[in-house]
Amino acid sequence: MAGRFIPELLFKRQFGTTPLLNEIRKMARLRVVDNSILGRQAELEGKPAKCIHVYNKNGVGTIGDKVLVAIKGQKKRAFLVGVRQKQKAMVPRFDSNNIVLIEDSGQPTGTRIRVPIPSLLRGKKGEFSKILACATKFV
Amino acid sequence: MSAIQRCSKLFSNNLCRTIINIEIRSSISDYKSFAGSRPKKVKNRFDPPEWFVPKKAYNYFDNLTPSNRDFLKEVAYDRYITNRESPLVDEPIKRNTWNPCTKRTGVLGVKIGVLPQWTKDGTKLFTTLVQIIDNHVIRYVPPEDYKQSSAATLYMKNRNYGSVVVGALSCYPTSFTKSYVNLFNEAGVPPKRKLTRFLVTPDAAIEPGTPLTAKHFNVGDYVDVQARTIGHGFQGVVKRWGFKGGPKSHGATKWHRRPGTIASGGRTGLIYKGKKMPGKMGNRWRNHRGLKIWRINYKYNVLYLTGPATPGPTHSYIRIYDTILPNLKKEMTSKEVHPPMPTAYPEDFSEGLPEEVFDDELFQFNDPTLMYNLDEK
Amino acid sequence: MSVFRRALIASNIRNLECYCGVQKRFSNTLFDGTLEKHRRSELSHDREKTESFPPFEAPKDYKKKYPDFLPNADWKKRDRITEKLERKDMLRRRAVLNIPEFYPGSILAITVSDPYAPGKYNRFVGICIAKNGNGLRTSFTLRNVVDNIGVEILYELYNPTIQKVEVLKLEKRLDEELYYLRDCDPKYSTFNFNMEPVQHPPGAPIPVNDIVLKIGPRPWNQKWHRQNLKGVEGLDEHLREVEKKLAEKTAEPWEKYDIMKTYRNSIHEEESERILSEVYEKNLHNQKLKENRKPLKMD
Structure with missing residues (x-):
């Protein structure tokens, strides 16, 4: 009974729904974009990396944020390198949420990033400089 | 006296909107007597304060011809712009220097x-x-x-x-x-x-x-x-104070945008002052x-x-x-x-x-x- | 009810009713009519001087060429002087940077100053998916597929860091917004960064690309079947019967006959003509300045 009535209720009442926000939170599936073996295997199996934690004050990750990711049964840190979320002016928006896997030491797992990276990441220092060394193209 | 000077005098005395039978004074009873009601001893919440000078009490339609209306505008222009009488001051006001403690006009x-x-x-x-x-x-x-x-x-x-x-x-x-x-x-x-x-x-x-x-x-x-x-006018509690309201389905009966409980029940027996409720936003x-x-x-x-x-x-x-x-x-x-x-x-x-x-x-x-x-x- | 109380209540209500209504004495907001009267009133000490309207009538294609000069039609936020000052800024910027005419569907190349790039500039080529906003807030999105991944960048037209705007191919499409390219085959969004610009003879009509793309499989980014798109086909194959019925139910086919809606969302013809003639006058003025500049003597 309830299942039959609820769709009608949906049309009668005004429901405030937000548009698709494409935010990266826990449980978000992410695409590994470097040439690491882990990333490639996970993609082939059809079980992409899943975000477990966002190293951020709020749980929403953007370009340049560090993220904890579950891949093939193991936990790995990664950096967000491209996001599907709507961005401010001059910041590129990608068609997939891209990450670059990182070891605990800060060294990237892969040697090359096969996808363009936003140019604003060049301004970031510290752990990012190693990732920028692997990058092929900037957008 | 020229015609214009005479007219500008008239302006200051009679041609401004005067309400017949009423002179607006500071006392509330006189202000109210226009409406025909007897003077009240208790001040009403929406009565004006004693120092308030109302700009216009009611619409007074005078059947002026367009030429007369234009003439009145000319008189006003002459009075305020062309023949502007500088207000008599004994000395021009001194211009001091600014320091962080001064407060200038806004x-x-x-x-x-x-x-x-x-x-x-x-x-x-x-x-x-x-x-x-x-x-x-x-x-x-x-x-x-x-x-x-x-x-x-x-x-x-x-x-x-x-x-x-x-x-x-x-x-x-x-x-x-x-x-x-x-x-x-x-x-x-x-x-x-x-x-x-x-x-x-x-x-x-x-x-x-x-x-x-x-x-x-x-x-x-x-x-x-x-x-x-x-x-925003009279608004409910969800918009005005950001309350979450109630569930939209699952059998919620008429409780989608209401505040819920407003007091703790029998303990205090009263609603606290400043309780967030619907009202003018x-x-x-x-x-x-x-x-x-x-x-x-x-x-x-x-x-x-x-x-x-x-x-x-x-x-x-x-x-x-x-x-x-x-x-x-x-x-x-x-x-x-x-x-x-x-x-x-x-x-x-x-x-x-x-x-x-x-x-x-x-x-x-x-x-x-x-x-x-x-x-x- | 006392006069004062009536006045208090009146001041609580937002009196943004009709342009020709009676300005309420005690209200906090002013009608457009009263404000304009006061700006030009004889009694004010800083009276605004009446401007002479530009004598030239702008050519008819100016409305399509310079749509960003027409203000937002939302009458609650409009003001003559804000728009005037905005247009001044826009014309100043246009005197420095050449902003060509383009439409959604054209292919552009944008060079932007980038503090982090070597050489301090960054170039991006892409198809214009959408052009939004008016005045100084005009923005457009460029889309391209780079290394098998789609990239979209939003640019503000009057941002001072934009060094160059080149139109590599000037054309239009069947729709005003091409967001459906995200769900179509990526080959339709790929454009070479070193693409040769296609010459467009000045004065010629803008070519319309009649291409109709086939939509990709679900899930889609938006509900394309509810948007009356002309540049996509093959939507019905991916839809269920329920969804098709819902789309019919929620459709508003009467919208195209809604004259009042179009009237409310557009600028009056006389006003737009006046605005565009200002732009035309300024363009002529700039042209004259260029012509009057004497050539350097090379000895």
Whole structure:
């Protein structure tokens, strides 16, 4: 009974729904974009990396944020390198949420990033400089 | 006496809107007697305060011919513009220097809109445009007299503040009551649509009748803004206070946007004062402090202030005055050019003014494209 | 009810009714009519001088060429002087940077100053998916597929860091917004960064690319079947019967006959003509300046 009535209720009442926000939170599936073996295997199996934690004050990750990711049964840190979320002016928006896997030491797992990276990441220092060394193209 | 002089006298006595059988006085009983009701002893919540001078009590349709109406406008123009009688003052008011403890007059502007601007770093910022239309100082009350007036609160009485009444948007006197028009005799200025009061230190004393323009402020200075927020009318608790309401399905009976419990039940037996409930939302006075003036257009008397969120909708009144924030005042003191005291006079700009003045950090669209230096990293 | 109370209540209500209504005496907001009267009133000490309207009538294609000069039609936020000052800024910027005419569907190349790039500039090529906003807030999105990944960048037209705007191919498409390219085959969004610009003879009509793309499989980014798109086909194959019925139910086919809606969202013809003639006058003025500049003497 309830299942039959609820769709009608949906049309009668005004429901405030937000548009698709494409935010990266826990449980978000992410695409590994470097040439690491882990990333490639996970993609082939059809079980992409899943975000477990966002190293951020709020749980929403953007370009340049560090993220904890579950891949093939193991936990790995990664950096967000491209996001599907709507961005401010001059910041590129990608068609997939891209990450670059990182070891605990800060060294990237892969040697090359096969996808363009936003140019604003060049301004970031510290752990990012190693990732920028692997990058092929900037957008 | 010439015809025009005779007419302008008539103006001040009879031709202003006089309500037949009534003279507006300070006592409430007299004010109410027009309606035909007997004088009340208890003051009604919506009765005006004793010092209030109403601008217009009711619509009085006089069947003037168009030529007579135009003639009245001519008379007003002659009285206020061509044959302007300068208010007699014993001595011209002294112009003191600005120091961080002075409080100058403010200005009554109209919010015009919001425009984006860019800084020289390339960052975008939104600016509110405020136009200062036709401002005049109408009255100055020195601190000794102001303290004794009924309008002064305890706060004002303990401090040495004078009061300046500023008016915006001149109108023809035919649309106001006699007593309202007489408020402007001291200044020799046409009656204004809107009046406001600013508290002022005695060293910033200003003569009634001085015009105020955008030159009152300097680019790069900081300003506080007071205005009435956008009125949303009677609103429920979800919109007004951000309550979460109730579930939209799962059998919730008529409980989607209600506040729920309002008190703890039998324990206290009362609802606390200030309980968030539905009511009139918006249309309240709010202060925004420390807004920077990025740009001034002297041709149209427009100020560009930081932020898109100045209170009020477009075409609403705004009170603007120098900041009270201490750190920003320090910045203002450390500059070479201080705000003009008590306001900017035409003799300060004998060399002429540019049409627009920009802050140093603001990108001017005449400049070439912003490019970053190759030497910098 | 006392007069004062009536006045208090009146001031609580937002009096943004009709332009020709009676300005309420005690209200906090002013009507457009009253504000304009006061700006030009004889009694004001800083009276605004009446401007002479530009004598030239702008050519008819100016409305399509310079749509960003027409203000937002939302009358609650409009003001004559704000728009005037905005247009001044826009014309100043246009005197420095050449902003060509383009439409959604054209292929552009944009060079932007980038503090982090070597050489301090960054170039991006892409198809214009959408052009939004008016005045100084005009923005457009460029889309391209780079290394098998779709990239979209939003640019503000009057941002001072934009060094160059080149139109590599000037054309239009069947729709005003091409967001459906995200769900179509990526080959339709790929454009070479070193693409040769296609010459467009000045004065010629803008070519319309009639291409109709086939939509990719679900999930889609938006509900394309509810948007009356002409540049996509093959939507019905991917839809269920329920969804098709819902789309019919929620459709508003009467919208195209809603004259009042179009009237409310557009600028009056006379006003737009006046605005565009200002732009035309300024363009002529700039042209004259260029012609009057004497050539350098090379000895």
